[in-house]
Amino acid sequence: MPTQLSVNLNKIALIRNSRGRDFPSVVHFAHLALNAGAHGITIHPRPDQRHARYADVAALKAVVDARPGTELNVEGYPDRQFLDVVLAARPQQCTLVPDEPGQLTSDHGWNILRDTEKLKPIVAELKAAGIRVSLFVDADPTQIAAAPATGCDRVELYTEQYAHDHEHGDFAVTFARYAEAAVIATDLGLGVNAGHDLNLDNLADFLVIPDILEVSIGHALTVEALQHGFEATIQRYVSILNNAG
Template sequence: MTRLSVNINKVALLRNSRVGNYPDLYQFAKDCEEFGAQGITVHPRPDERHIRYADIPILKNIVKTEYNIEGYPSKEFMELVIKVKPDQCTLVPDAPGVLTSNTGWDTKTHQIFLTDIVSELQEAGIRVSLFLNADMDMVSSVVATGTDRIELYTGTYATAFLQDKEDAVKAHAEISKTVHQLGIGINAGHDLNLQNLKFYKESLPNLKEVSIGHAFIADSLYYGLKSTIQMYRNNLC
């Protein structure tokens, strides 16, 4: 079964629009797990516009399923992650001011850099996932980094799904099959929702985990948190 990790950044963004901790970010994480989420994902950014660095250790003590921290491996980020020791660290190539993660690593160009970062995290006992486009040309350099998993960027899939879902998922299915055979696990995330998730899961039988935030939080406004978790879980069976 593919695991559902809920990205709670948007809850933190709403909290940060006022003084205090309302909505209660930490209770929200607890409730997600109680209602069936199998992981919690956070992505602290340098400007702390949603998840704050101070949230990271607090959530470490709260999350009982899988704790996944995403981010660009800056010095400050790496120090925090190694101190907190989440279950998984997903490395993304975001520039400091980017609105959202919208492309994967060029692992050919950054292979040496990523190899060192992956090794440092693994030595701390943290599973590592690299955010990657569905680009077969990157496979050899991905393997060379020693990463445990890749997280396929699904933004382009979500857009193309509306026109031709078979064509939209083709490259994802191919790279998933290849890296799985090479012993690397497959995660996915970005713009997955209740319309395109089930087909994506069915097309990638080796998919281990999806991280969903924006669509999940939007759907929760209509259906409620508990019902939304079950709806997404049903699409992953």
Template sequence: MNPLVTSAADHQRGVGATLLSVNVNKVALLRNTRHLGIPSVVRAATLCLEAGADGITVHPRPDERHIRAQDVHDLARLLRAWPQAEYNIEGNPFHNLMAFVRDVRPQQVTFVPDSEGQFTSDHGWDLAADGERLRPLIAEAHSFGARVSLFMDADPAAMALARAVGADRVELYTEPYAAAHGTPRQAEQLAAFAAAAQAALAAGLGVNAGHDLNQPNLVDFLRAVPGVQEVSIGHALIADALETGLPETVRAYQRCIRQAHQARPA
């Protein structure tokens, strides 16, 4: 059994801390500006894992603007040497994602409703429109041993629908919270995300979170939102690493996670 896989019920009982998965897309984006092969995505992932990251995330888009198909396979080989860590591949299952699921068989796949040319992920699934199309693809991912997480807005009413189509987890799209952090709307956003997480847990789903989470806003989020099993952080973490280096940055994010859990009531 993968020691990183804990159930929604475990988190409702307070068992287990939030795991940190580092998204290395921005390392690949920088590398792709030249033809020298640097910085190395595999080396960056190795440094993150050595520093205590719990997993690695990639989001290979069809145009390969950052992560390329070869990176997905190279990282899969790397992670075989890190059985305690988890590989999470994100993407739109109606585009190029399922080929990677079949070939690589990661521990987790996150279905994201991006268009092919979309600048960055900016909304969750509309399951009333897409749920039935997603259902067989979720089942296929399960057949390869992958946990399936759906990228979702903080809408409590949608959580039961996510479970009904077969998802194991949801990844809450956190940009609205990040944009409100430090403003009068912060409490409102935290309440909305807490309600969505509670609804997900009640539906039997695990809860992940990601998009624009960073060191200043992560502690407040994890203190307020129950049962978050994993955060996937890329842009801010890589930006911080330009100043402090990847190993120290990973350790800093893990300190934020520990601080949040230590501050929560038992």
């Protein structure tokens, strides 16, 4: 099965919030993304709700519920408010990220070795509600080796370093590190997702790594959509995914 595309709508929500009304609508753009071939939708509400809002979770879950075979992935730091919103909506996947409350964007994975006991009851609570759980991780074999102890189903590789090195034309060493991390996770029985700064220029090279189940792409996709159109951009991503490997 090809790697699946989950379109992150945070930047659509950011534009919406700048005008104080529901335009552009994240629900409308979710339908556009799925119509264009995306498998799922991702949002990452933060405590200040500066882009995605907690209310968007239920609205977008209704979208995927009406479209069998599609998924909603909700990312965020697992404080009580976030968990209550996720548990009420029951998205297909929840990706836990170690963000500080005021953080501009995600910029590191979990220190699982340190936080295993913190994560275990959170993962268990989400899984008891039928939600698949992924942990945002660096391409660090030691941390990934500790992930199964939390009970998580998947890890999401934080790919900013790969994207940075790819842009500058010297990414072989970095790519090898990500490939090793993916193999370790797969060998441990974990599914592997990836995301952060993947784009139309670097995605195909990344997908030489086998068994990547899902990529979550938002910021770059939104910028590229300003040039190529939203649906056309998603179709380009789907073509890359279908031809990967």
